[in-house]
Amino acid sequence: QVQLVESGGRLVQAGGSLKLSCVASGFSISKYHMGWFRQAPGKEREFVASITWSAEIIYYSDSVKGRFTISRDNAKRTVFLQMNSLKPEDTAIYYCAADDRPMSPRDSEIRADYWGQGTQVTVSS
Numbered sequence: 001q002v003q004l005v006e007s008g009g010r011l012v013q014a015g016g017s018l019k020l021s022c023v024a025s026g027f028s029i030s031k032y033h034m035g036w037f038r039q040a041p042g043k044e045r046e047f048v049a050s051i052t053w054s055a056e057i058i059y060y061s062d063s064v065k066g067r068f069t070i071s072r073d074n075a076k077r078t079v080f081l082q083m084n085s086l087k088p089e090d091t092a093i094y095y096c097a098a099d100d101r102p103m104s105p106r107d108s109e110i111r112a113d114y115w116g117q118g119t120q121v122t123v124s125s
Helices: none
Strands: 003-007 011-013 018-025 033-039 046-051 058-060 068-073 078-083 092-099 119-124
Touching (some): 018 033, 018 092, 018 119, 033 068, 046 068
Antiparallel strands (some): 033 046, 068 078
8 A cells, every 4th residue: 555644744933944744655665756745735746856756856846946845755655844034924734745756946736646644744933
């Protein structure tokens, strides 16, 4: 059974930091490109960051570039999203995703083979 389980989301004050984790099971994460997406209330899901299976190529959305860092540990089947200098506009449900094709902020549509259930990040002002 394929699963992506996110954790680490919580309420944090603006300017604070959080580290999200996503643990994969049921498939070989080392063969998949991984990404983080988010969806705020009343808005469409949007790309946040992605990392290829080898970690050679990393993309960030313009809104998080310089503040967020994506990384992966294939041996632990885990992908991370370190979020620093958080802003109220970062408030959203954050989803982990896996795809056999690289994910990019320039993709015309949001797509992935597998999705997690999401973890809530709330940034207070």
